[in-house]
Amino acid sequence: MTPRTVVAASGGLDSTVLAYDLARIGHELVLLSFDYGQRHRRELHAARRLAYRLSADHRVVDLGALRSLLSGSALTDSEIAVPTGEYSTETLRATVVPARNAIFLSVAIGAAVSCEAQNVAFAAHSGDHRVYPDCRPEFVRAVQxxxxxxxxxxxxxxxxxxxxxxxxxxxxxxxxxxxxxFEATWSCYQGLEWHCGDCSTCRERRTAFATAGIPDPTEYMETVGG
Structure with missing residues (x-):
């Protein structure tokens, strides 16, 4: 039987690699994206386009009402500036949305039961452990x-x-x-026409390509004359 998996798909680099990875080994995918009142919709548009490329079902969950409950983060509060410059623990604290993955995965688990999927998958990685508690191995074990x-x-x-x-x-x-x-994925917190190149997630993205020794196809503002 072909396994069916609900993927928490942000439209970003990590969850897109995960979706391609699972598709490669034969999973039938349902990509689940979340509109939780974030600063922009660029990532949701990216997720929709990537689902089309993968011939995967794509659903956007409207959690916009949570914006007022999850204030205090640069990702949900327009009064808080998106951190730029050096990628550090202190700057990244401003981008923490309280228990975001716990909320998303609870919804994804319910959706998996409803659509008869056997799995839920998300793309937490070690680079997020120091700042985001819901990306750490102990969180993964708890949500399992x-x-x-x-x-x-x-x-x-x-x-x-x-x-x-x-x-x-x-x-x-x-x-x-x-x-x-990769050029079809979206990471930037700013949500401008191109990746700003200077916010913490843009810097993390650039560093990852440089460390991997792989050309970065991302259009950053300074490379397109922004």
Missing amino acids: ELARTSTAGFGDVGVMAPYVTWSKHQIVEHGHRLGVP
Whole structure:
């Protein structure tokens, strides 16, 4: 039987590599993206285009009402500036959305039961461990137990996080081998016409390509005359 997997798909680099990875080994994919009142919709548009490339079902979950409940993050509060410059623990604290992955994965687990999927997958990686508690191995173990107990006898859904011990550049290397269209993914927190190149996630993206020794196809503002 072909396994069916719900992928938490942001339209970013990591979740896109994960989707291509699972498609390669024969999973039928349902890509689940979340509109939670974030600063922009560029990532949602990217996820939709990538789902089309993969011939995968794509659904956007409207969680916009959460914006007022999840304030205090640069990703949900327009009054808080997106951090730029050096990629550090202190600058990244401003981008933490409280328990975001816990919320998303709870929804994804329910969706998996409804669409008769056997798995939920998300692309947490080791570069996020120091700042984001819901990207760490202990969180993965906890959400796996949540899925097991909450779907016992009603789908028995498992949770996969195959990159949780990987670095960002390892994901880039793996995606390169898979032929992932990196230029179609979106990472930038600013949501401008092109990647700003200076926010923390743009810097992380650039560093990952440089460390992997793979040409970065991303259009950054300074490279397109912005």
